[in-house]
Amino acid sequence: MIKIISVFFLILYSATLGYAQKNKKSLPDYLQLDKTINAISAVMIHDVVNPPAAARYYNYVMLGAYNLTALNNKEIVRLADFVKTYKDDNQLNIEKGKYNYQIAAIYCMLETGKQMLPSGFMLQDTEDKYIKLLKDNKIDDDIIKQSIAAAVEMTAKVIKYSKGDNYNKLSGKLRYTPIKGGKNWYPTPPTYMEAIEPNWKTIRPMLIDSSNEFVPVRPTPFSTDSTSEFYKQAYDVYKVSKNPPMEQVTIANFWDCNPFAVTTSGHMMIGFKKISPGGHWMNIAGIVTKKAGLSFDRSVTVLTLEAVTLMDAFISCWDEKYRSNGIRPETYINKYIDITWTPYLQTPPFPEYPSGHAVLSNASAGVLTYLLGDKFAYTDDSEVPYGVGPRSFKSFYEAAEEASISRFYGGIHFKDAIVFGNKQGRLVAAKVIEKIKAAKIPRQN
Structure with a gap:
């Protein structure tokens, strides 16, 4: 029998954000x-x-x-x-x-x-x-x-x-049935969890018009031919995991944000509960509103618009994930390149394309840039409770770029999922900004 132990760092109510940052005003x-x-x-x-x-x-x-x-x-x-x-x-x-x-x-x-x-x-x-x-x-x-x-x-x-x-209504919809082999996503080790939220595209969006408003270009065509573009993408993921520099490891860990992370020790599986990607960006929104010295009311505005953006970014991203239903690097590399290879980060339980971090991070960066400015520098201590960080950024887009490439460093996404995920996220941000501009919601700092 496999014994599962759940471990997590409790974020205390009395904890504070904004590592080594001073507020202009103090609420x-x-x-x-x-x-x-x-x-x-x-x-x-x-x-x-x-x-x-x-x-x-x-x-x-x-x-x-x-x-x-x-x-x-x-x-x-x-x-x-x-x-x-x-x-x-x-x-x-x-x-x-x-x-x-x-x-x-x-x-x-x-x-x-x-x-x-x-x-x-x-x-x-x-x-x-x-x-x-x-x-x-x-x-x-x-x-x-x-x-x-x-x-x-x-x-x-x-x-x-x-x-x-x-x-x-989600529980009444058909569950995802994985198709083993070929180009489609299949559950990955060590837990082989079933697909997460395959029908999320049916959730009502907040500001975007529909889940399929920003369908990205088609992913690189699947192929097992060693001269194909798809194989080259997979080999790039394989290569980057070989003796990675410490900075890449740090970046991968900092943006891991995997609520399902599990490690094995003999016959024991140990689960580490972590903050979600959306939780990380909500934390960032909290950090920067304090650094900007915003009033309570303007801080509420920023946090609300960030939360609304996250909601729509996930709806848009998940619509494409289950449309293209792409195979993950781990599955492909194990079958066609190296059966012993494992990614640095644990592969999350849903299809490959596009990268969720790429979509939601760029959507968040776009909206926060509109609200607080293009060159807003800050230090992010969101991952300190999990033994990583803090890290400093000169802008929200710099953070989004790092969050996106972290998935490549971690071995869990092909490059095209990142590149086109970035574009999809920026389109979501543009739509959110269009709506809030039309409503005459100004910059908040």
Whole structure:
């Protein structure tokens, strides 16, 4: 019998972001959005939430906070003004002025996570600690009570909206049946997990028009001929894994973000729970809003737009993954080049083309560049809890480029999946920016 042990680094609610960075302004400790994101991410790590689903949860967690902010700050554009499917009335039964909308926004994030995540009940302790924090900061008891009531009411509106995105229909759809041999994706060692979210393209997008709006060019034609372009791509992956320089190893580790990582020791399989790719970019958004010294309301705007972008990037990417249904380098190399070869990173359980990191990282970089500027330098400590980093970047696109090539260094993607994934991600970003520009959402710094 194989024994599986799950291990993960719990991201504490009291943890902070922004390694060795100073804030231009300092919000009170009870309005620190990054701490709230960390608490929600910790539950997702515990639940081993897959990457597309994690992006969906971040999206809805932020919507309520954004709605509460827009309801109380006329400078914040209403969600319905740029998300055409959002038509719910956000008016609350509690009068403005009788609650603190920023406190309500924080609590709403926690409450939405508590109600939506499989192990959301774990956030009850975080909510209790948050209330204690408010009291320690001498916030009036009635304001706390009314703010919580406003948060709970808004959470109900967001959850009602979330139920229309087709997520609850996924379990009724046909499961993916792998085809062994040939050009198609097949489960990879060591766990041979089944395909993750083969029907994700049916999820309702937020700002892009449809899942297939940005279909990339066709991947390199499959071939076993040693003179073919496909074989050359596979051999490039094989070669890069031979005595890689330490910088490549560091980059691969830093952007690994694999919630399914498993290592073997004899007959034992040890699972390491990690943050998802979307969680990493949400962490980056938290870091840079603090470094920029943004107000609470503008920080909520940036985090919400990042979460919305992640949601749409995964929908667009997953649409193509199961259309092309490409074989992974590990499967091809083991069969046609070297049966003993293993990639540096564990191959995640879904098809090859395009690279998810390439798509979502470039989509994120595009939107964050629009919101905060082209030359926004920052230090990313997202992977410190997992023994990697921090790393510094001169811009969001520099980070996206590194995230993309990390999949090649890690041995889990061919080059064309990265190149065309980058392009697809930038197209997603352009559409998101087009929508938020039309809604007159300006740069935030």
